Amino acid sequence: MCASTRYWDELADANVYETAAGRIVLAPGCDLKQPHPLWATPAQADRLEQVLGDLHLHKIDLADEVLVVKPDGYIGDSTRREIAYARSLGKRIRYTYSPGAEQL
Template sequence: MSDPGDQRVDMRSAKQLLALPPIVVICGSTRFMTEMNEADLRETEAGRIVVKPACDMKSPHELWSDPVEAEALKVRLDDLHRAKIRLADEVLVVGGYIGDSTRAEITYARSLGKPVRFTHPEVDPDVD
């Protein structure tokens, strides 16, 4: 397997060759889905490509009605969201609360050198 750093260089070059607008990934608790949708609208209006969580597992749905299948799905969705973070040029954290999952996403994004913005900067775990 190649070095992930090499993949970032290749991704950056590919985005430039394709003349893609900036890609922003929205992160945060799914309790803020309404706010995520609003952020999606505003980021899109600003000319950015937006990727965000699509599944709100806190709301009932047949895809996660079985607890065993729901846990496996959550693992797959977490992996998919980390892939969205790798794809993105920057991260936008939505909402006034940072839980363990969102905190891990912020840490992951920063480890990749991704800029992280907050709709509520006071919740930034790296600001005292």
């Protein structure tokens, strides 16, 4: 799954639906917008953001398809990069909460 972490709750909800549908879900695991000791300083947050970005691309490598969660149609730069990467690998891409797109 890909999305802006501003949609953390929607990501969690989509994870439930995808899991209940019998799919193995690879999703973001950290919300850097929420306080946590692992990214308490700007230097820690910058380092972890790079690590997580690379990790998410590796998750896309493992995925059969990518589900983009976008409740209000917003797709940020990181998610755009992930979609482009998935497309370059020939991955199927689905979108949630978008008129005319495949829904959960």
